[in-house]
Amino acid sequence: MINLDIVTLRIGFGVMAVVLVLLFYFSTYRSTRSPYSRWWCVALLFFLAGSLLFLFDGTVHQIWANPLGNALLVTGAVSAWCAARSLRASPLPVPVFILAPLITLVTGVLDSPATNLWAGGAVFLGGMSIAFGLAAVELWRLSPEYSKARIPMALIAAVVAAYYFLRMLFFLLVGPDHAVFMAYFGSAVTTMFMMVTVVVVSYSMAALSSEQQTRALQQVANADGLTGLLNRAAFMDQAGRELARKRPGGWSGALVLADLDHFKKINDSHGHAAGDAALRIFAAACRDSVRSSDLVGRYGGEEFILLLPDVDGVRAFLIVDTINQRLALAGSRMPMPTASYGIALHRNGRNSLEDLIDRADTALYKAKAQGRNRTVVGSRE
Numbered sequence: 001m002i003n004l005d006i007v008t009l010r011i012g013f014g015v016m017a018v019v020l021v022l023l024f025y026f027s028t029y030r031s032t033r034s035p036y037s038r039w040w041c042v043a044l045l046f047f048l049a050g051s052l053l054f055l056f057d058g059t060v061h062q063i064w065a066n067p068l069g070n071a072l073l074v075t076g077a078v079s080a081w082c083a084a085r086s087l088r089a090s091p092l093p094v095p096v097f098i099l100a101p102l103i104t105l106v107t108g109v110l111d112s113p114a115t116n117l118w119a120g121g122a123v124f125l126g127g128m129s130i131a132f133g134l135a136a137v138e139l140w141r142l143s144p145e146y147s148k149a150r151i152p153m154a155l156i157a158a159v160v161a162a163y164y165f166l167r168m169l170f171f172l173l174v175g176p177d178h179a180v181f182m183a184y185f186g187s188a189v190t191t192m193f194m195m196v197t198v199v200v201v202s203y204s205m206a207a208l209s210s211e212q213q214t215r216a217l218q219q220v221a222n223a224d225g226l227t228g229l230l231n232r233a234a235f236m237d238q239a240g241r242e243l244a245r246k247r248p249g250g251w252s253g254a255l256v257l258a259d260l261d262h263f264k265k266i267n268d269s270h271g272h273a274a275g276d277a278a279l280r281i282f283a284a285a286c287r288d289s290v291r292s293s294d295l296v297g298r299y300g301g302e303e304f305i306l307l308l309p310d311v312d313g314v315r316a317f318l319i320v321d322t323i324n325q326r327l328a329l330a331g332s333r334m335p336m337p338t339a340s341y342g343i344a345l346h347r348n349g350r351n352s353l354e355d356l357i358d359r360a361d362t363a364l365y366k367a368k369a370q371g372r373n374r375t376v377v378g379s380r381e
Helices: 002-032 035-056 062-087 094-109 121-140 150-173 179-185 187-222 232-244 263-270 272-289 313-331 353-369
Strands: 251-260 295-300 303-309 339-349 375-377
Touching: 002 035, 002 187, 035 062, 035 187, 062 094, 062 121, 062 150, 094 121, 121 150, 150 179, 150 187, 179 187, 232 251, 232 295, 232 303, 232 353, 251 272, 251 313, 251 353, 263 272, 272 295, 272 303, 272 313, 303 313, 313 339, 313 375, 339 353, 353 375
Parallel strands: 339 375
Antiparallel strands: 251 303, 251 339, 295 303
């Protein structure tokens, strides 16, 4: 009777997984094409395949089906981690994606799978716990700009990770045949637990997928097509919101206007392709020289703008110097213009973005008038 219950539950889980894959694919992935929804479809397929392979337990096919089923389930858990990483635009952990299932498969094959129903069980349970734990961390670290759905998703992933950790712990301490293990961590209990978990999180998964696609579209709309930096409208909007944030004593920081010197000569002498390359290189130098909290945009033509919160004059000069160093390094490989900079500083007060830009523009004009390839700090307000 117990075996029948387990078989029935696994078939039920398989049917549910198929339905969820179809619903998630057609209702979410087809409409959003978000990496998160794609990875979650992949995870569901691996969970489905791994669970169905366990139907061969107790047959002659157990020798290959059991280790492979464990490996596929671990791959599904790693795919869930990849889904969470995609929300933060983190790179794909290719070594982990390959090695985790491979190690699970090898340990299962080496642990007498023909006679041992739990071949490689400790490694399998540990892999599941680690993968879901990493997914929980990624979801918890998501920007607060994502909806509150990220919080229950992170907590559910943490609960699943903890469950598999306890399952591994009891597996090692008392063994899979112990009454306590069977009552709380047996195959039937785990299948029911996973069925409920997958159903509960389905709505949140769809919400996160939609938000990821919306953010991607917003980034495209806000980006300058050539350099990938914020375009002028997006920079002005985000900079205005940054200055409007309530802070004790008011906003402090620096605004920098940068202009490439004699840029027209690059286009005239080497062609517009070289000019475009120079703009992209300077944009990359700016982006690589600032913090994630700073704003960098293309202000127009060969002019760029940076907003640096909580930065004093010394730090602003260091950032400009770093940009120039990166620019000089690129100049050893291709013709690159120098750059002039105007800096407007402000400390502890209310600001008008237009006023900061005007002061930085006046300082930039002075830098140009003094011979270019230099930095000038504007007068305080």
